[in-house]
Amino acid sequence: MASVQPKPDRRMGPVGSDTWNAMLDGAEAVLRDEGHAALTSRRIAERIGVKQRLVYYYFATMDDLITELFRRLSERELERFRAARRSDRPLREIWDICIHTTDARLISEFIALANRIEELSAEVVHFIEESRRIQVDALEAALKRAPAANHASAAALAIVATSVALTLTREQKIGVDSGHDDVMALIEAFLARAEPS
Amino acid sequence: MASVQPKPDRRMGPVGSDTWNAMLDGAEAVLRDEGHAALTSRRIAERIGVKQRLVYYYFATMDDLITELFRRLSERELERFRAARRSDRPLREIWDICIHTTDARLISEFIALANRIEELSAEVVHFIEESRRIQVDALEAALKRAPAANHASAAALAIVATSVALTLTREQKIGVDSGHDDVMALIEAFLARAEPS
DNA sequence: GTCTATACACCGATAGAC
DNA sequence: GTCTATCGGTGTATAGAC
Incomplete structure (x- = not known):
């Protein structure tokens, strides 16, 4: 039932960590308020105050x-x-x-x-x-x-x-x-x- | 009930014409087969064999x-x-x-x-x-x-x-x-x- | 863990020729 | 009516430094 982790040849952040959860919180807020068209890595990063690159440290895609x-x-x-x-x-x-x-x-x-x-x-x-x-x-x-x-x-x-x-x-x-x-x-x-x- | 025509300062094609309908046919096929993320002016144009610019001749946005x-x-x-x-x-x-x-x-x-x-x-x-x-x-x-x-x-x-x-x-x-x-x-x-x- | 910087593709929309 | 060409913007995803 838990997620299956990595596909990419890339360092990945820990599933379930605080930042990981914060990103999903941000994603949920964006989806709720602005819809799927606005659900981008940049917008999520902006919402929780980190740089866009970090999203791809925690999520492969x-x-x-x-x-x-x-x-x-x-x-x-x-x-x-x-x-x-x-x-x-x-x-x-x-x-x-x-x-x-x-x-x-x-x-x-x-x-x-x-x-x-x-x-x-x-x-x-x-x-x-x-x-x-x-x-x-x-x-x-x-x-x-x-x-x-x-x-x-x-x-x-x-x-x-x-x-x-x-x-x-x-x-x-x-x-x-x-x-x-x-x-x-x-x-x-x-x-x-x-x-x- | 009919559409209300133009917003932009731009020449526009006739509503209800063959090309107009062909574009909606193409759009419908794209939406059905690939979803909203693929529903772009370029993809529609490609589908019906015209250039992307023409889509904006028939539709304002x-x-x-x-x-x-x-x-x-x-x-x-x-x-x-x-x-x-x-x-x-x-x-x-x-x-x-x-x-x-x-x-x-x-x-x-x-x-x-x-x-x-x-x-x-x-x-x-x-x-x-x-x-x-x-x-x-x-x-x-x-x-x-x-x-x-x-x-x-x-x-x-x-x-x-x-x-x-x-x-x-x-x-x-x-x-x-x-x-x-x-x-x-x-x-x-x-x-x-x-x-x- | 988090960052800067960037490659590369694709998008909406417009100017203006034919 | 249809085209070429293009602008400005934004997207995913990666390389690699600190």
Whole structure:
């Protein structure tokens, strides 16, 4: 699961060090605020106050840096999902992460980047499969306790929930909200049945 | 709805001409095959066999070209939706467009680009609102004829359907398919109730 | 670990001839 | 309508000193 280190014939900095993390912090901020077009080694260096050359001491290529950034981000998100799964209202807490914690802009940038970067695509696949596994697990447990809650399978419900959450956050960010209330009410009604509070 | 023409102090080519369309064809092919990073005036020119300078005769800026490309594409898609709406199985035909016609890669590239290009963002908003209007309209008519089909509103169903279609096509393209059968069965069951064949 | 300096490619956009 | 030629800028990535 950890990164695989060096491709280039070049001295490389330690993975996980403070500077390494600071660079990913800078990269994340740039991607969030300015988008993929501005995600360059120069801009990252400028952001954290070092020289551009140093970026290539810690990361073999820009694609590696981007992949590493997604990995760090997705591991944090998976940890949130796992914690929510262990709580006493797992469905509500997982939904809360999907609809509130998720940054629609960041996700859309990564999805587009994954079209081009194969390593990143593999990381995205891993994240989708693992997060779905957690969600299906939580849903199956809930449906067992409240069997009349729905006719759909846990797997189907997980896909519907994540899809809808992504659409709502994305549309909200660009200023579309028609039908959002209705679909939120639908989700709320399901949660009330499947996980009575 | 038509494009608004010139910003620059420069001679410009006719909107809608053969060369103009050929350039958008080239741009679409580049975006589909290589992604937004490769979508440059030089690459487009190379693709259709003209010189780079000519791209700036037909389009004021690259951002304009990209926006115009999305506009052309979305108008075609809306026309498909309208035709499906007029058919005798509107729900099934609209769903068929969502799940088959849509190019997941192209859409993700445009969404990422819209984060940066304001004109494009406005076009995306327009497309979402108009396509949703058509879908809600079709769903309302169907639910009127088969009231017991579902407890959810037409607006909620439209969002769920488009969200799920986008997720399925995107995941399929990167090689994830867990739960897809289940959710397709769910959609099929709904269609069987709301639009019996 | 961090720096200066730099090679080299490519980009958007324009001037102006034919 | 289409071209040649070019400017100014920015990108990735490397060599090698301190």
